[in-house]
Amino acid sequence: MFLHIQPDNLINLAMEALGDYVCTLCLQFMELYHKGSAHRKLEETCKLLKDLLCDTVPPSIANEVTYKLLRSLDNLYDDLHDFIKEPWCEEILQILVVSVIHPAVTKLNFGSDHLPALTYGYEWNFIVPFVYRAIRDLSSLKQLQIGKLRCADWKNWFLSSFGVAVKLEEFTFICNCDDTVLKIISESCGQLKCLNVYESIYVTDSSIDAILKFQHLVQLNVEKTNISEFGVTRLLEGFANNRVSGFGYTWSCSSQLLSFGCSEITSSHLKLLVDKFPNLIAINLTCDRNCNVSALNRLENLKILRLSCVKFPQIEQLLVTFCNQLQCLDICDVGPINVKAIGETCSTLKCLHITSSDTSSIPAFEENLSPLPGFKSVTCLCLRLEYNPEMVEYVLCQCVNVRVADITIAVGNDNTIIDSVLKRNPLKYLEEFNWWTWSPCKLACLTAKKIIEHCPHLLVLRGPYVWRRCGDIQKLCKDVARVMYFEPQFL
Numbered sequence: 001m002f003l004h005i006q007p008d009n010l011i012n013l014a015m016e017a018l019g020d021y022v023c024t025l026c027l028q029f030m031e032l033y034h035k036g037s038a039h040r041k042l043e044e045t046c047k048l049l050k051d052l053l054c055d056t057v058p059p060s061i062a063n064e065v066t067y068k069l070l071r072s073l074d075n076l077y078d079d080l081h082d083f084i085k086e087p088w089c090e091e092i093l094q095i096l097v098v099s100v101i102h103p104a105v106t107k108l109n110f111g112s113d114h115l116p117a118l119t120y121g122y123e124w125n126f127i128v129p130f131v132y133r134a135i136r137d138l139s140s141l142k143q144l145q146i147g148k149l150r151c152a153d154w155k156n157w158f159l160s161s162f163g164v165a166v167k168l169e170e171f172t173f174i175c176n177c178d179d180t181v182l183k184i185i186s187e188s189c190g191q192l193k194c195l196n197v198y199e200s201i202y203v204t205d206s207s208i209d210a211i212l213k214f215q216h217l218v219q220l221n222v223e224k225t226n227i228s229e230f231g232v233t234r235l236l237e238g239f240a241n242n243r244v245s246g247f248g249y250t251w252s253c254s255s256q257l258l259s260f261g262c263s264e265i266t267s268s269h270l271k272l273l274v275d276k277f278p279n280l281i282a283i284n285l286t287c288d289r290n291c292n293v294s295a296l297n298r299l300e301n302l303k304i305l306r307l308s309c310v311k312f313p314q315i316e317q318l319l320v321t322f323c324n325q326l327q328c329l330d331i332c333d334v335g336p337i338n339v340k341a342i343g344e345t346c347s348t349l350k351c352l353h354i355t356s357s358d359t360s361s362i363p364a365f366e367e368n369l370s371p372l373p374g375f376k377s378v379t380c381l382c383l384r385l386e387y388n389p390e391m392v393e394y395v396l397c398q399c400v401n402v403r404v405a406d407i408t409i410a411v412g413n414d415n416t417i418i419d420s421v422l423k424r425n426p427l428k429y430l431e432e433f434n435w436w437t438w439s440p441c442k443l444a445c446l447t448a449k450k451i452i453e454h455c456p457h458l459l460v461l462r463g464p465y466v467w468r469r470c471g472d473i474q475k476l477c478k479d480v481a482r483v484m485y486f487e488p489q490f491l
Contacts, residue, residue, distance in 0.1 A: 019072030178202035221261035343372025386410035
């Protein structure tokens with residue numbers, strides 16, 4: 001077994017022991033309830049647990065402890081899935097969840113904690129709705145992030161809530177948010193600064209009025225929702241007309257918005273964005289096929305550019321405009337890509353994400369003896385190029401300073417690609433490497449070991465094999481298997 005182990009610190013060991021205790025407690029009360037009644041004993045025990053956490057866990061680690069305990073309970077899905085919908089089981093879980101949430105918690109993150117670049121798979125099993133029911137009493141909560149949920153009947157769970165934490169500043173609900181949830185949030189959270197409901201098809205034009213109530217938004221993402229072209233116009237015009245006052249000044253809501261993501265974008269929408277939202281730093285747009293994005297070159301502060309369904313020559317023109325300021329480029333479904341143009345123009349690029357099924361032409365390696373500036377500066381790389389292994393190889397060879405690489409490929413010989421890359425680029429700064437493949441010539445164990453040997457800073461390697469330099473390798477394997485629907489092995 002090719003594995004390095006370092007001892008955990010006392011805090012991690014204590015949290016692990018506490019998580020085991022909470023799980024044991026849950027299973028014991030499940031057994032008692034299944035046989036008879038133990039309601040009073042449950043409430044007394046959970047009150048003692050709550051008091052213990054409040055007395056012994058300092059606010060500085062409240063977020064981490066709460067997260068660990070909730071994750072431990074969520075991992076009981078295989079033990080509990082036959083009973084989760086039973087009223088007595090719901091009651092036990094709700095009381096337990098309330099008891100393990102520290103009152104000083106400021107952030108609850110139910111997004112992916114180990115595969116941030118992936119957009120498929122579920123991340124949590126069943127615990128999130130129970131937490132959602134309890135958050136209205138959390139006076140310190142400022143950030144709530146919810147990723148894809150496994151529970152199929154999530155709508156009925158969330159509709160039973162009547163409010164959320166009033167100090168909430170960030171609300172992220174990927175895929176499963178809807179108009180009713182947004183209405184509740186808009187009535188409770190007057191200080192919300194960040195709203196992200198990406199890919200939530202149940203968010204429609206009915207949510208426009210609710211969204212416009214948020215007068216302090218700095219970030220807004222409604223991309224891939226069911227907000228129509230007309231709804232987008234209402235949204236943009238509404239923010240442009242809304243005024244907010246404070247500290248003796250009055251300004252438009254649109255002037256304070258720094259990040260915006262949306263679908264159904266047309267040329268007229270882009271004109272509105274450029275004219276009324278001059279301070280935008282980040283945009284994430286899915287455009288219609290006739291949209292001309294050249295107007296975006298007037299956004300003088302733009303640093304993060306994410307575009308889908310735009311012809312690459314238009315993007316190339318924008319790259320020339322933003323060459324000395326662009327930090328993140330994310331392009332999807334843009335047709336043939338001149339990948340060399342990215343490397344030649346983007347001298348400050350830190351993150352590069354490319355998703356494409358197009359087999360673009362790739363420059364010959366001998367044409368570029370040294371890495372191009374735009375690739376040399378990249379530290380985070382995500383390539384989903386299922387049918388273009390040549391581009392994967394070319395870009396990986398160029399990114400000599402990459403720290404995190406997430407690669408998805410469907411054709412070609414994985415081992416040959418990796419060997420070729422390591423000969424040109426030893427990836428000596430690489431810390432995290434995800435290699436997802438449907439290729440028949442999958443990453444072999446010997447190749448995986450070669451990657452580890454060449455990359456002294458590598459902490460995690462994920463793919464058909466899973467490896468990490470320190471920590472709990474078996475837990476990592478289990479987490480990856482839950483998200484990816486397969487059981488990886490570890491070196």
